[in-house]
Amino acid sequence: MKNKSTHYDTVVVGGGPAGIATAMHLGFHRLRVLVIDRKTSPMQFANTPVHNYPGIKPLTAPNKILRKMRKELREFNVETLFGNVIKLEGQTPNFQVHVKSRKPTPTFFTAKTLVLATGISRKHPKVNGDWKKWLPYAAKNHMSYYCPDCDSPQVAGRDVVIVNAGTVKSALHVARCIKPFAKRIHIFMTEDSYAPFTKESETILKQSGFEWTHGLIKEIKILEPGKRQQLLTADGQTLECNTFFVAWIGIPRSELAVQLGIEVDDQGNIITDNQGGTNVEGVWVAGDVRPMTQTVATAVGTGVYAGIMITHFLLASD
Numbered sequence: 001m002k003n004k005s006t007h008y009d010t011v012v013v014g015g016g017p018a019g020i021a022t023a024m025h026l027g028f029h030r031l032r033v034l035v036i037d038r039k040t041s042p043m044q045f046a047n048t049p050v051h052n053y054p055g056i057k058p059l060t061a062p063n064k065i066l067r068k069m070r071k072e073l074r075e076f077n078v079e080t081l082f083g084n085v086i087k088l089e090g091q092t093p094n095f096q097v098h099v100k101s102r103k104p105t106p107t108f109f110t111a112k113t114l115v116l117a118t119g120i121s122r123k124h125p126k127v128n129g130d131w132k133k134w135l136p137y138a139a140k141n142h143m144s145y146y147c148p149d150c151d152s153p154q155v156a157g158r159d160v161v162i163v164n165a166g167t168v169k170s171a172l173h174v175a176r177c178i179k180p181f182a183k184r185i186h187i188f189m190t191e192d193s194y195a196p197f198t199k200e201s202e203t204i205l206k207q208s209g210f211e212w213t214h215g216l217i218k219e220i221k222i223l224e225p226g227k228r229q230q231l232l233t234a235d236g237q238t239l240e241c242n243t244f245f246v247a248w249i250g251i252p253r254s255e256l257a258v259q260l261g262i263e264v265d266d267q268g269n270i271i272t273d274n275q276g277g278t279n280v281e282g283v284w285v286a287g288d289v290r291p292m293t294q295t296v297a298t299a300v301g302t303g304v305y306a307g308i309m310i311t312h313f314l315l316a317s318d
């Protein structure tokens with residue numbers, strides 16, 4: 001970081017598309033901005049092309065889009081720091097930001113305003129009881145898809161096994177979204193899912209009309225990525241398909257908001273007004289951590305909106 005002062009107009013927590021979009025808008029208005037990011041955006045890891053973001057044809061992989069967005073930040077003199085924000089306190093115009101970083105940089109900053117663009121964490125299915133064993137198949141080489149809003153058309157003409165790590169509701173949402181596209185759909189309800197499988201879940205599945213089974217994943221075999229894949233269960237079933245579609249459970253990263261006294265709903269989503277403002281003056285929220293905004297376009301949209309509102313707020317305060 002070139003500038004020695006650690007006081008900013010805005011500190012943005014989270015450098016995914018939402019945080020970057022906010023920071024870019026503020027940098028464009030010559031405000032002093034710092035983006036702090038621990039680099040776990042799904043856009044860094046997913047390599048299946050993005051279809052639903054306007055203006056990026058030929059289709060581009062999410063990691064390339066994110067790299068390009070980060071590069072563009074420099075044109076607006078936005079400062080960035082790789083680190084983990086562990087504590088937020090204070091109030092406008094003197095919020096205090098505590099960071100843990102492996103690099104020998106300052107770990108304490110102050111800011112007139114804050115943006116929380118921390119995203120959500122997604123729970124992956126477990127293979128032989130361990131979710132980390134799923135990671136080699138997570139959103140890579142068309143082996144598995146995660147976002148029914150973004151990826152449903154990608155399964156056109158394919159045999160799909162929906163691997164459910166969440167609720168029956170999320171499995172059925174995926175099934176209904178991909179139904180117009182997929183050749184065949186089988187819902188596999190994992191017994192070690194993060195949501196309980198109840199008698200009611202069973203009734204709902206039976207009435208849904210979708211083919212389904214219930215069990216524990218023992219092993220995944222990728223015979224040809226995105227073409228021939230197998231899911232082997234503890235009780236000896238083999239489910240073969242072209243691709244998996246994960247129905248997951250999402251946990252909003254709202255711990256920092258709670259530290260500041262910001263209201264969250266019973267799912268942990270940060271409660272905002274329609275402009276991304278919170279009940280704490282000077283703090284805005286953007287991207288997936290707001291309820292139901294899980295696409296790149298909506299993350300960028302809510303990010304720019306927060307940027308506009310902060311610019312207005314700071315100009316009025318000055």
Ligand SMILES: Cc1cc2nc3c(=O)[nH]c(=O)nc-3n(C[C@H](O)[C@H](O)[C@H](O)COP(=O)(O)OP(=O)(O)OC[C@H]3O[C@@H](n4cnc5c(N)ncnc54)[C@H](O)[C@@H]3O)c2cc1C
Nearest residue numbers: 014016017018038040041042085119139287288294295296
């Ligand atoms: C596999 C997969 C494929 C997808 N494909 C598409 C697609 O094709 N099209 C589409 O529109 N959307 C897609 N999405 C959704 C899209 O990636 C998200 O909607 C988008 O990334 C949300 O942006 P965000 O900035 O809100 O959050 P994120 O991208 O999650 O970024 C949040 C950032 O905040 C950081 N952070 C969190 N807490 C802290 C902290 N305390 N300190 C420092 N940093 C912190 C994280 O490390 C992360 O880098 C996909 C998602 C997945 C999982």
